[in-house]
Amino acid sequence: MTEAAAPSEPTALTRHIEERYHARHREQLPQLVAMAERVEDVHFGDVGVPDGLSALLHEMLGELEVHMKKEELILFPAIRKGGMPGIETPIAVMRADHAGHDRELAEILRLTANLTLPDGACGTWTGLYRGLDEFARDLTEHMRLENDVLFPQFEAERRADV
Template identity: 30%
Template sequence: MKNTLKTNIGEIVAEDYRTSQVFKNHNIDFCCRGNRSIQEVAEKNNLDAEQLLKEVTEILNQTKADTIDYKSWPLDLLADYIEKKHHRYVEKQIPVLKQYLDKLAHTHGTNHPELFEIREHFYKSADELTKHLKKEELVVFPAVRKMVAASQNSVLLDKFHFGTIQNPIQVMMQEHDNEGERFRQIDGLSNNYTPPADGCTTYRVTFSLLKEFENDLHNHIHLENNILFPKAAELEKQLGDPR
């Protein structure tokens, strides 16, 4: 794919995940807001669009390491991977982070009241993400697997109770946007996860875990918004009208 100033950044990262580092360096959201062109994000962030494209091109011109080409994976395999890697990570880390944030707010909240806001944002995110993952596991991913099976076996697809796959996908993408915005709030309140001068070891560990959680969420959303969902919608078109 030839990248230009009009190429969507989500497509660029989907082609080669190494380019995500360019957008991370400039604090550009390539997962929830991956449907914007290089020109658009450059203007939004007061950057030189040609320079941004040059940085992307330089990454692509480097010898490609053994990076995983998720775009080439069968859709059912990608859905399985997201569920087993990213969903399990979220489920495992939520109680850990809640415990750390409770302790941090109790110990340092008087001098750093922003900790209460950070904790509140995370608790809301944890609640919404827990429900979001179940929707994907019970609705979206089973639908993707059914479409793949129909394609492999050359049979007509049974009609989904929710209509077209685009319906739950749109809901999932909106919820992705909501959580992306929530973590932008957390990022700002924590000064990009930078502990204050009087921050203890627990402070540093908590912020490090929060940053790791956000990074995993970005990767998770990228795989869905920029690869799984568009390819699922395209597969549905290829299968034609359901019976």
């Protein structure tokens, strides 16, 4: 099944991001943390164990929740009202958060050898890496929609008003 293209109109796009990506991240990350903890515990000392992955994912869980709340409670309501003076400041904060999320995704790939499973990986390990792949694709698309589609509509508008 192919996913429908995201809308570009700001109000519709903010709702799409909340319904598609925020909701999904809130489902994905707790499950991924639990699976990573299990893999690290059960396979402690085995070759290829992604030591530190559960801690990284746990940290991301908290950071991403704060990020999504800032969008849901501050930035997206302002966007739905057509913007506000100084909107470039919360947008800049979101862009900085996105850069941090990109670094965390790169660290996930480093810890997991680019999501490469060792021979004979158990079902939990396999499910973890499948879930991480999906999460990474979702988070990357979430950030792309904001950085490349949503935010420029308000940044350019503010520059034009100056």
